[in-house]
Amino acid sequence: MDRHERLNTLLEMVGQRDRIEVEQTAKELQVSPATIRRDLDHLAGRQLLTRTRGGAVAGNVAYDLPLRHKAATHSAEKQRIGAAAAKLVQRGMVIGLNGGTTATEVSRAIATRPEFNNTDNAPALTVVTNALNIAHELTVRQSIKIVATGGVARARSFELTGPLAELILHEVSLDLALIGVDAVDPLRGLYSHHEAEASVNRLLAARARQVVVVADSSKLGGYAFARICATMDAHVLVTDTDANQSLVQAFELEGVQVIMA
Structure with a gap:
């Protein structure tokens, strides 16, 4: 694996185990201990973990990693999920998207679908989002109308949160809300690591006629700090083909349609 992949792997290992040791980690990743020490020093310098004698331990941010460090994790699965979820969007809809x-x-x-790239004056699609990066990327698509919420920006997720974001969402109605989560469980519901993001996501779901959860299989069957909403508030789950079949069946028993991409 290259260095970027190795750094992401180290962050995942620390997040899952709370503590890792240099020698053991070097054996697992099949690199030298010196390489692991340099990588851990780099991550500690960015305040993504805490260095200890002979290893590293998780800081709070290990469970809420910056977006740029999450991007390479399960990237192929997320692209397939994105393509499958985009097929649920129809021309003329007003949709909501959170961050992640x-x-x-x-x-x-959505941006690459030809039916949303017309040259007419009327927008082919309206996207309401609290994610600065999504608003930035879609703004160049002249056929897509972008409505960005206000709020306070979170550096780790690029999401706008707080009363100003909620104020805008209270004034709109959505045909479809596509919500990324940090964890989702068939009995416990949808979760986010951060309570402010959970609050905005809850409102996005409440303002939509249909709620679609987008989550790779690693996020199924778990929970995080802040609950977004109950499983029964979601209509569709789009995940990848590695999803545990017993969990898939549990979601379906709760009335959630599961699409595996």
Whole structure:
């Protein structure tokens, strides 16, 4: 693996185990201990973990990594999920999108669909989003109308949160909300690591006629700090083909249609 992949792998390992040791990690990743030390020093310098004698431990941010460090994780699966979710969007709709890497892939798949790239004066699609990166990428698409919420920007996710974001969402109605999550469980519901993001995501779901959850299989069956909404509030789950079949069946028993891409 290249250095970028290795750094992401180290962050995942620390997040899952709370602590990693240089020698053992070097064996697992089949690189030298010196390489692991340099990588850990680099990540510690960016305040993504805390260095210890002989290894590293998780800081709080290990569970809420910056968007740029999440992007390479399960990237192929997220692209397939994005393409499948984009097929649920129809011309003329008003859709809501939150932030995160999977939602970003949905927005990119939408942007490349030919039916949303007309040259007419009327917009082919309206996208309401609290994600600065998604708004930035879609703004160049003249046939897509972008409505960005206000709010306070979170550096880790590029999402706008707080009362100003909620104020805008209270004034709009959505045909479809496509929501990326940090975890989703058939019994516990949808979750985010951050309570402010969960609050905005909850409102996005409440303002939509149909709610679509986009999440790769690693996020199924878990939970995080802040609950977004109940499973029964979602209508569709788009995930990848590695999803555990028992979990898929559990979601379906809760009335959620599961699409595996």
